[in-house]
Amino acid sequence: MASRLVAIESADDPRIAEFRDIRERDLTGRQNRFIAEGTVVLRMLAEASTSGSFTTEKVLLLRNRVDGVAPILERLPIEVPVYVAEAEVLDRIVGFHLHRGVLALGRREVAEVDLVDRLSERSLVLVGCGISNHDNAGSMFRNAAAFKADAIFLDETSCDPLYRKALRVSVGSVLSVPYQRQGTGLDILTRLAANGFAIWTLSPRGETDIRAIPPADKMALVVGTEGEGLPPVVLERFNSARIPQSEGLDSLNVAMATGIALFAMASAVKRI
Amino acid sequence: MASRLVAIESADDPRIAEFRDIRERDLTGRQNRFIAEGTVVLRMLAEASTSGSFTTEKVLLLRNRVDGVAPILERLPIEVPVYVAEAEVLDRIVGFHLHRGVLALGRREVAEVDLVDRLSERSLVLVGCGISNHDNAGSMFRNAAAFKADAIFLDETSCDPLYRKALRVSVGSVLSVPYQRQGTGLDILTRLAANGFAIWTLSPRGETDIRAIPPADKMALVVGTEGEGLPPVVLERFNSARIPQSEGLDSLNVAMATGIALFAMASAVKRI
Numbered sequence: 001m002a003s004r005l006v007a008i009e010s011a012d013d014p015r016i017a018e019f020r021d022i023r024e025r026d027l028t029g030r031q032n033r034f035i036a037e038g039t040v041v042l043r044m045l046a047e048a049s050t051s052g053s054f055t056t057e058k059v060l061l062l063r064n065r066v067d068g069v070a071p072i073l074e075r076l077p078i079e080v081p082v083y084v085a086e087a088e089v090l091d092r093i094v095g096f097h098l099h100r101g102v103l104a105l106g107r108r109e110v111a112e113v114d115l116v117d118r119l120s121e122r123s124l125v126l127v128g129c130g131i132s133n134h135d136n137a138g139s140m141f142r143n144a145a146a147f148k149a150d151a152i153f154l155d156e157t158s159c160d161p162l163y164r165k166a167l168r169v170s171v172g173s174v175l176s177v178p179y180q181r182q183g184t185g186l187d188i189l190t191r192l193a194a195n196g197f198a199i200w201t202l203s204p205r206g207e208t209d210i211r212a213i214p215p216a217d218k219m220a221l222v223v224g225t226e227g228e229g230l231p232p233v234v235l236e237r238f239n240s241a242r243i244p245q246s247e248g249l250d251s252l253n254v255a256m257a258t259g260i261a262l263f264a265m266a267s268a269v270k271r272i
Numbered sequence: 273m274a275s276r277l278v279a280i281e282s283a284d285d286p287r288i289a290e291f292r293d294i295r296e297r298d299l300t301g302r303q304n305r306f307i308a309e310g311t312v313v314l315r316m317l318a319e320a321s322t323s324g325s326f327t328t329e330k331v332l333l334l335r336n337r338v339d340g341v342a343p344i345l346e347r348l349p350i351e352v353p354v355y356v357a358e359a360e361v362l363d364r365i366v367g368f369h370l371h372r373g374v375l376a377l378g379r380r381e382v383a384e385v386d387l388v389d390r391l392s393e394r395s396l397v398l399v400g401c402g403i404s405n406h407d408n409a410g411s412m413f414r415n416a417a418a419f420k421a422d423a424i425f426l427d428e429t430s431c432d433p434l435y436r437k438a439l440r441v442s443v444g445s446v447l448s449v450p451y452q453r454q455g456t457g458l459d460i461l462t463r464l465a466a467n468g469f470a471i472w473t474l475s476p477r478g479e480t481d482i483r484a485i486p487p488a489d490k491m492a493l494v495v496g497t498e499g500e501g502l503p504p505v506v507l508e509r510f511n512s513a514r515i516p517q518s519e520g521l522d523s524l525n526v527a528m529a530t531g532i533a534l535f536a537m538a539s540a541v542k543r544i
Contacts, residue, residue, distance in 0.1 A: 040522065139528070146517040146524055171522050211539060243535070244544040245418040250312065250443050252418055252531070256411070259528045260535050263515070267483060272516040 004073070005066065008085040011092035016083050018105045019060050021095040022164065033057070034162035036104040036172075039069055044172025045106050046075045054175055055107045056080050062090050062101025069102060106175075108162060115151055115180040116191055122217050123150045124271060125192070126262065129185035129234065130225030131158040131254065138169025139255035140223070145173035146259075147266040149221075153188045154181040157225075185222070185234050192220050199238040201230050202261050204251040206242030210261050213241055215268045221261050226254050276345070277338065280357040283364035288355050290377045291332050293367040294436065305329070306434035308376040308444075311341055316444025317378050318347045326447055327379045328352050334362050334373025341374060378447075380434060387423055387452040388463055394489050395422045396543060397464070398534065401457035401506065402497030403430040403526065410441025411527035412495070417445035418531075419538040421493075425460045426453040429497075457494070457506050464492050471510040473502055474533050476523040478514030482536045485513055491541065493533050498526050 008016055018025075022035055036045045036056075048054040059082045061069065066084060073082055091097050111118075119125065126149050131137050137159050144152055152161075158181060159166065161174045183191075189199050198216040200208075202223050213219075222238070224230030243252065243260050251257065266272045280288055290297075294307060308317045320326040331354045333341065338356060345354055363369050383390075391397065398421050403409050409431050416424055424433075430453060431438065433446045455463075461471050470488040472480075474495050485491075494510070496502030515524065515532050523529065538544045 142521075142524070143528070145521055148518055173521075244539075246420055249414075249417055249445075252414070256415070256528065256531045259524070260532055263532050263535070267516075 004078070004082050005084045006081055008060070008083045008089060008093075011089055015081070016058075016060055016085075016093055018058070019093050019103055023095060032108040032110065032162075034106050034108070034167065035164045036106050036175075037102065037164055037168055038100045039065075039072070039102050041167055041172040041175070042069060042102050042104050043072050044175045045104055046072050048175040049076070053109055053111070053178075055109060057105040057107055058083065060085065060090070060093070060103045062087055062098070065101040111180075115153065115178060116195055118178070119150055119195075119218075122269075123197075123219070124265060124269060125149060125151045125153060125197070125220045126258065127153045127185065127188055127192070127220055127222040128158050129155045129222065129230055130228070131223075133226055134159055134163050134166040135169050136226060136253065136255045137161045137163075138166035138174070140258050141166075141170035141173040141177050141179075143255070143259040143262050144177045145170075147262040148271045149177065149262060149266070152177055152179040153192070154179065155185040155188060156182055185231065186237075189220070189222065189234060189238060193238070200241045200265070201235055201238050202243070202257060203229055203235060203240050204242060206240035208239065208241045210241045210243050210264045213265060213268055215270075219265060219269065221258070221265055223254050223258050223261070276350070276354050277356045278353055280332070280355045280361060280365075283361055287353070288330075288332055288357075288365055290330070291365050291375055295367060304380040304382065304434075306378050306380070306439065307436045308378050308447075309374065309436055309440055310372045311337075311344070311374050313439055313444040313447070314341060314374055314376050315344050316447045317376055318344050320447040321348070325381055325383070325450075327381060329377040329379055330355065332357065332362070332365070332375040334359055334370070337373040383452075387425065387450060388467055390450070391422055391467075391490075394541075395469075395491070396537060396541060397421060397423045397425060397469070397492045398530065399425045399427075399457065399460055399464070399492055399494040400430050401427045401494065401502055402500070403495075405498055406431055406435050406438040407441050408498060408525065408527045409433045410438035410446070412530050413438075413442035413445040413449050413451075415527070415531040415534050416449045417442075419534040420543045421449065421534060421538070424449055424451040425464075426451065427457040427460060428454055457503065458509075461492070461494065461506060461510060465510070472513045472537070473507055473510050474515070474529060475501055475507060475512050476514055478512035480511065480513045482513045482515050482533050485537060485540055487540045487542075491537060493530070493537055495526050495530050495533070
């Protein structure tokens with residue numbers, strides 16, 4: 001193990017350039033590259049890397065975290081460099097005090113086959129439209145993983161779930177739940193409907209109680225942006241469901257609503 | 273309306289001292305006084321003030337927000353002062369850029385009757401032990417309001433739900449759902465059990481599927497601290513329930529788990 005570690009003595013070292021000033025870089029986007037932060041997410045990245053959907057390009061650790069993540073490092077291909085720095089250097093690299101001390105640079109491999117075509121005859125999927133908040137995006141992936149959804153479709157206006165904070169909130173589930181982010185919400189739903197999916201939009205004014213949705217082999221739950229909800233063109237065209245709750249309150253936030261609705265739908269189709 | 277407004281020209285004005293450096297003050301606690309932030313929370317405070325459980329002591333507004341909250345101000349007793357400041361003064365008062373521009377100082381009236389004694393023969397309550405995160409505390413209140421729980425009991429190690437951020441995340445539900453924060457978790461549960469409550473602790477290793485809990489007139493859902501979960505002394509003594517989910521994942525966070533479990537229990541007793 002020790003022979004694999006490469007000490008970084010200067011924040012200017014070009015080998016760790018991708019980790020520099022993380023917060024600013026996060027905002028500009030990285031084109032399928034992303035920062036995995038923390039032990040749990042690193043473990044998920046190492047696992048996802050064995051399936052070919054993701055690659056671990058390099059790891060950067062606080063020296064005193066090396067022992068804790070040694071079992072994960074052993075699972076990474078030997079050519080993946082593992083850089084190690086003392087706290088003072090690491091903080092200068094990333095631009096703030098990095099409490100967790102575990103970072104990796106990952107790359108998402110672009111799938112050549114459309115995700116809809118990879119779904120089986122029994123599928124439960126989640127569709128997000130205009131999900132702009134990274135916490136909510138991360139939480140949606142975590143819920144999808146917990147309640148055994150097969151895939152997530154995000155429209156092109158939704159945020160990148162590989163953004164560091166979304167990834168962290170998802171507890172790494174962005175790396176385990178297959179997803180696609182492209183097209184409009186209507187494009188996605190039209191495609192899913194043409195492939196036999198029963199589409200259920202979630203809205204406080206939905207017609208069907210979420211607990212009464214008839215089970216089907218292929219089901220899609222659709223949730224909209226915080227604030228505005230789903231666009232009328234989507235709400236008009238598909239079935240709508242609601243989570244029963246007290247009247248006169250603001251509707252639950254999209255992360256919570258997604259968790260409860262997926263729990264109900266996964267129960268209906270006996271996934272859980 | 274205009275006659276009621278009192279212009280504040282200086283951040284040092286003693287009349288608005290309680291709003292000064294809000295963030296620092298939040299951390300030291302205010303002994304049943306609290307800051308309500310935003311239009312929705314102000315509305316909830318005005319409503320709660322009519323019931324006698326809370327009092328609105330004063331309001332501080334950004335000048336351009338006055339029209340928007342005028343209907344709420346009309347509901348407040350005429351003796352409640354409404355201070356108004358321009359953005360520059362307001363930001364200097366609170367110590368940061370206050371985007372929302374709507375603040376009030378509220379006071380919680382201490383109830384003389386124990387909350388357990390005020391519960392009816394059909395009650396669904398939530399108990400939180402060691403809930404230290406303000407977002408989670410706020411979210412628990414929001415869930416309780418959504419799914420018609422009658423009360424929340426927090427143990428003495430849980431955080432103050434009147435803290436500004438918890439109140440905001442709860443969308444003001446801390447002002448509408450009756451609660452008590454005192455004693456140990458075991459004290460609270462022993463008292464509830466003696467009053468005929470079926471106690472269900474929530475844990476990833478709970479014995480009963482949350483969907484299979486038998487309905488009862490009096491039910492209590494118990495959730496524990498993030499990270500450690502409920503203490504063994506509590507888990508051993510009462511019934512335990514689990515939310516079915518994928519194995520090998522971290523359990524859902526306490527806010528999400530509470531939402532799903534309350535949804536299931538409220539369904540079981542036909543509250544929703």
